[in-house]
Amino acid sequence: MKQMRNFLEEAKALHDSGIVLDGHADTPQRFVDEDWNWVGSPLGMGQLSAETANEGHLHGGFLIAWPEPDAWTGKFAERTRTLIAGIHQQAAKQPEAITICITAEEVRNAKHNGQYAALIGIEGGHAIENSLDNLREFHSNGARYMTLTWANANDWCGSSGFGGDGGLTAFGRNVVREMNRLGMLVDVSHVSDAAFHDVLETSWAPIIASHSSSRHICQAARNLTDNMARRLAAKGGIVMVNFFAGFLSDAWREAWNAMxxxxxxxxxxxxxxxxxxxxxxxxxxxxxxxxxxxxxIPPVPLSVLVDHFDHLLRVIGPKHVGIGSDFDGISLSVEGMETAADLPKLTAALLERGWSADDLRGLLGENLLRVLKQAEDFAAA
Ligand SMILES: [Zn+2]
Incomplete structure (x- = not known):
């Protein structure tokens, strides 16, 4: 009799034979607002910690400095500095468990040493307060991507949320080119469709959507259409799927909006x-x-999250997809995906749908390392 495959065990082994990275987690607010530690603090409302990362065979990812625009009006850069400092403090406190990485090679070394490879990302271009000096300062403090907007538009880039859905201004194009020059990835999650196309034309290096799902499956304006995903992939970039139920299922999103x-x-x-x-x-x-x-709201089954990955894998290929959980920034994911500890279930489901280990290595982490390296190489050239 043929042996039944144990997809979950295969998934965990696949994670550890390669590298698994998450494109977007909002955990740093806990470091500075809650006096919460990466190691040993109770998880509470959270979705990511040293313990859940270990259990989920997750080796690293982008931790985000996001200056919430209402609470921090007039202090966007200051709040961003505080959050970046909070990430550095965690690495200083618990260096065996977590280390700050600024290059793809450092990420690989961290995994090898059993440390969580913490990359720093900035979410919302309002963080730089219209100053390239602030952008350069954040880069020198370790930031390796910036999401050009959050749900709020800013003076130089339109958003899919509120405040204007225009494209990039002339200054916005300077921001993108300065990020290219520095070796920072340009992140188009949250931006307006007009800005998406402007960024694609402006950026010299591959761009990422760090936490956006497929608009083919769920109509949220935050998601990418197949055409957008194809254009981004054609320039070497990656789409990292967001785990929020409201970006995965139209039925869930409508119920959420009605409330x-x-x-x-x-x-x-x-x-x-x-x-x-x-x-x-x-x-x-x-x-x-x-x-x-x-x-x-009736929960969204895990299979719907898998559908987004499966669809993008088919439309843009295994070299252009990644994981962008948005853990610690979302109220709820799909059934069974409560914390980072549940990540192997996603990999197992993709194996079960017929994707091979080689197909999935890119999605799990190698694709993100590739674009990081390309951004570095562009900056060095
Ligand atoms: Zn976001």
Whole structure:
């Protein structure tokens, strides 16, 4: 009789025989706001930690410095500095467990040494406050990508969220070229469709979508159409799939949007209560309320997340897909994908759908290392 394949065990072995990297996690807010440590702190509302990364056979990834635009108005660069410093402090506190990497080679070395390879990313071009000096400073402090917008547009780049859906201005094009010159990856997750096409024409190095899913499957404006994904891949870039239920399933997203008035009222009430008690209302306090609402919606099965990967693998090929979980930035993922510990389930499902180990090595981490190296090489040339 033919032996049944154990896809989950195969997945874990595949992870460890290569390298597994996540394109986007918002964990650094915990480092600075909650006095929370990468090693040993209770996971609580979180989705990523040293422990869950170990359990999920995840070897590293981008940790994000995101200056939330309402709370940090007028202090975007300062907040970004604080978050970057928080990442460095974690590596200084627990050097055996986590190390800051600025090159693809350092990422490989970290994995070899059993350390989490922490790359630093900036989310939202408002972080630089229209200053290339700030951009250069963030790069010199380790940042290796910048997402050009968050849900908010800025003075030089349109967003798929609010505040303007225009393209790149002349200064925006300078930002992109300065990032090329420095060896920072240009990230188009969150940007408007017009800006996406402008960036593609402007950037000299491959670009990434660090945490965006497929618009063919889910209509969220944050996702990439097949045409966008093909154009990005044709220039050597990668699309890293976001795990948020609202970017994966239209039915879930519609239910989520329908709850918005009620959810906002609950958030306002909590914000008021925190203020009355003199306590800061932190991102994770907000996330806790959002998760309560998210859990009222029928869950999205894991197979839907797998569908996004499967679709992109077919449309743009295994060299142009990656993982962009958005852990610690999303209220809820799909069923069974609660934390980073669950990552091998995704790999197992892709193996079960017939993708080979070689097909999946790129998606798991090699593709991200390739584009990092290309950005470095461009800067060095
Ligand atoms: Zn984001």
């Amino acid at each position: 918005k008035p009620e959810r906002n009222a609950a958030l306002d009430k909590a914000r008021e209560q925190f203020r009355a008690q003199g306590k800061p209302f932190l991102f994770f306090d907000e996330l806790a309320i959002e998760r309560e609402f998210a859990r009222r």
